[in-house]
Amino acid sequence: MNLIVSADENWGIGRNNQLLVRIPDDLRLFRELTEGKVVVMGRKTRESLPNGILANRVNLVLTHDRHYEAGNAVVVHSMDELHRRLEPYPTDEVYVIGGGSVYSQLLDECSTAYVTKIEFAYAADAYAPNLDHLPEWELIAESEEQTYFDLIYYFRKYKAKGRNHGYNR
Numbered sequence: 001m002n003l004i005v006s007a008d009e010n011w012g013i014g015r016n017n018q019l020l021v022r023i024p025d026d027l028r029l030f031r032e033l034t035e036g037k038v039v040v041m042g043r044k045t046r047e048s049l050p051n052g053i054l055a056n057r058v059n060l061v062l063t064h065d066r067h068y069e070a071g072n073a074v075v076v077h078s079m080d081e082l083h084r085r086l087e088p089y090p091t092d093e094v095y096v097i098g099g100g101s102v103y104s105q106l107l108d109e110c111s112t113a114y115v116t117k118i119e120f121a122y123a124a125d126a127y128a129p130n131l132d133h134l135p136e137w138e139l140i141a142e143s144e145e146q147t148y149f150d151l152i153y154y155f156r157k158y159k160a161k162g163r164n165h166g167y168n169r
């Protein structure tokens, strides 16, 4: 599985169920990487999406609510059910897209993380795991400095050591 996130200096990712900032080139990279693939998200992240669904992708939404309806998205109610629904798909085609609670639960099953790292500390209330502090994760690639108005950010790629896409649970 892959993880994809934009995180600020403190690995903050959101506030009041919204992104901290919308950077057009970041949103474009997100679309390029995930289109045609499977995206896994929590119910709160789904509700933060402008249309409640990401087009041209298989959308899987986690919630404990048995009555939750999410249009064309597939609703799953537990990690076990998620794994059953993911069985038909190659793990390298699965992208964990957040939010914080879902990143934490699926981090150990991910082998690659695409991180847009923003050099600013926002007031956040949702966080991704800090991959720089986890010894099993290593930074393997970083873009040149990117700018959006006065923001500086980098596209980073991390790999989990000794883990490949075949790893599952």
Ligand SMILES: NC(=O)c1ccc[n+]([C@@H]2O[C@H](COP(=O)([O-])OP(=O)(O)OC[C@H]3O[C@@H](n4cnc5c(N)ncnc54)[C@H](OP(=O)(O)O)[C@@H]3O)[C@@H](O)[C@H]2O)c1
Pocket (backbone or CB within 6 Å): 004, 005, 006, 007, 012, 013, 014, 015, 016, 017, 018, 019, 020, 041, 042, 043, 044, 045, 046, 048, 062, 063, 064, 065, 076, 077, 078, 079, 097, 098, 099, 100, 101, 102, 103, 105, 126
């Ligand atoms: N910067 C980024 O790249 C990025 C990406 C995604 C999201 N975000 C931000 O992150 C924030 C949302 O993150 P969050 O942690 O608050 O919420 P979240 O992870 O999006 O959703 C949490 C919800 O998912 C459901 N859930 C989680 N684990 C489950 C499990 N094992 N079984 C069944 N249901 C499960 C529960 O829904 P129920 O309560 O319905 O049971 C839970 O309340 C927002 O601010 C959003 O904008 C940022």
